[in-house]
Structures are given as structure tokens and as C-alpha cells.
Amino acid sequence: GAGVSQSPSNKVTEKGKDVELRCDPISGHTALYWYRQSLGQGLEFLIYFQGNSAPDKSGLPSDRFSAERTGGSVSTLTIQRTQQEDSAVYLCASSFSGQGALGEAFFGQGTRLTVV
Amino acid sequence: EDQVTQSPEALRLQEGESSSLNCSYTVSGLRGLFWYRQDPGKGPEFLFTLYSAGEEKEKERLKATLTKKESFLHITAPKPEDSATYLCAVANQAGTALIFGKGTTLSVSS
Numbered sequence: 519g520a521g522v523s524q525s526p527s528n529k530v531t532e533k534g535k536d537v538e539l540r541c542d543p544i545s546g547h548t549a550l551y552w553y554r555q556s557l558g559q560g561l562e563f564l565i566y567f568q569g570n571s572a573p574d575k576s577g578l579p580s581d582r583f584s585a586e587r588t589g590g591s592v593s594t595l596t597i598q599r600t601q602q603e604d605s606a607v608y609l610c611a612s613s614f615s616g617q618g619a620l621g622e623a624f625f626g627q628g629t630r631l632t633v634v
Numbered sequence: 635e636d637q638v639t640q641s642p643e644a645l646r647l648q649e650g651e652s653s654s655l656n657c658s659y660t661v662s663g664l665r666g667l668f669w670y671r672q673d674p675g676k677g678p679e680f681l682f683t684l685y686s687a688g689e690e691k692e693k694e695r696l697k698a699t700l701t702k703k704e705s706f707l708h709i710t711a712p713k714p715e716d717s718a719t720y721l722c723a724v725a726n727q728a729g730t731a732l733i734f735g736k737g738t739t740l741s742v743s744s
Contacts, residue, residue: 522677551731560638561678561721563731574730609677618729620666625677 520544522626524610530632531600539595539629543612551613551623552585552595556606564608567593568618600633607631636661640722640735647712647742655707655738657722665725667705668732669698672719681707681720712742 523542531537543550552564563577567587578584582601587593597604607628613621637660647653659667666685670678682691684700691698695716697708707720719739723732 553734558736560736561723561732561734563726563733566730568730574728577731611677619725619731620683620729622680622683623678623732625679627675627677
């Protein structure tokens with residue numbers, strides 16, 4: 519596709535369940551980011567991948583959150599033992615290599631996660 | 635700690651009524667200041683990057699300016715289609731993430 523694709527677009531899960539969110543970046547973009555957007559809050563950085571370098575995980579809020587990126591392309595964000603405070607829109611973005619966060623980031627439409 | 639504060643939180647304008655949105659930032663060393671537009675239910679869309687004080691960039695009815703402490707997004711003769719949330723962000727020191735403000739929600743009525 520032409521843009522960043524995220525799936526599912528909506529996810530409702532029960533408290534305590536694990537969830538996986540998927541991101542397909544733009545082809546050729548080696549930088550990939552996950553952000554979280556809660557109601558009334560700004561976008562909160564979660565994790566950054568750049569090529570084969572070690573990811574910057576400094577934004578992950580707890581050890582219940584993890585992410586991987588396979589083959590330098592698709593990324594999966596996993597939240598274990600979900601809590602109600604995890605309810606938010608999870609946004610993925612990608613950008614062209616070399617500039618990291620300084621480059622123009624292309625965002626997907628997000629996954630709206632609701633924990634009940 | 636790097637921080638971005640946007641004001642006002644919400645702004646209502648009549649079509650053609652020009653105004654400005656403010657973004658104040660605190661960083662130990664500016665590596666870039668970014669403006670994004672976000673429509674409801676969508677991800678942010680890139681507008682501008684500014685790197686140094688005095689720099690200006692324009693796109694249609696939008697002009698972004700930068701000083702050492704803040705950035706302004708000037709909207710000239712806005713139209714209803716300019717209604718959106720405008721987000722300001724700075725790059726962190728490692729260059730691995732953007733630190734976003736909470737945004738200004740602009741509503742333009744005809």
C-alpha cells in the first residue's frame with residue numbers, strides 16, 4: 519500500500535488479556551515508531567526502531583509492553599495483562615532512513631484499544 | 635526535561651478571520667521543531683520542520699515561524715477545511731522520538 523497500515527483499527531479486550539497490534543510501514547522506510555494517544559493527552563512516544571540497530575525502548579511504560587520488528591519491516595506491539603489505563607489510540611509511524619525522528623514521519627490511522 | 639506547551643487548547647474562528655497558534659518549548663538543544671495536522675480519527679499529517687530561530691516556512695494559508703523559545707503557526711484567511719487539531723513537537727536529544735504538545739483544536743465556521 520501507499521501508506522502506513524495498522525491493524526486492527528479497533529480492538530476491545532477484557533482486562534487481563536494480552537493484545538497484539540500490527541503495523542506495516544511504508545516500503546523502504548527503515549525507521550519505525552510507536553506512539554500512544556490518550557484522551558486529552560498528547561502523543562506519547564513508546565518505542566523506535568531504526569534498521570538493524572538496537573531499538574530505543576525508553577518510552578515503554580511498563581514491562582507489560584513489548585515490541586518487535588521482523589525483517590526490518592512489519593512491527594508488532596504486544597501488551598500483556600491489559601489494564602484499563604492502557605485504553606488509548608496506538609499510532610505507528612515510519613520515516614525514511616538516515617534522519618530518524620528528524621525526518622518527516624508518516625503515521626497510520628491508529629488502533630483504538632478499549633480495555634473493559 | 636524537554637517539554638512542549640501549546641496554546642490555546644481550542645480556537646474558534648470565522649472563515650477569513652486570521653489568527654495564530656502558539657507552541658512554547660523547552661529543550662537542552664533544539665534539533666528540530668515540527669508541526670503536524672491531525673483530523674478526527676486519523677493519524678497526524680506532517681506540515682513543517684523548523685531548525686533554527688528566524689526560520690519561516692509556508693504552505694497555502696499556513697506559515698510557521700520559530701524563535702529561541704517558541705513557534706507560531708499563523709493561519710491567514712482560514713477556510714472550514716482548515717479545521718483540525720494542530721500538533722507541535724520537538725525532537726529528543728537522541729533523535730529517536732518526537733515530544734508532542736497536547737495540540738490546539740481549530741474550528742473554522744463559514
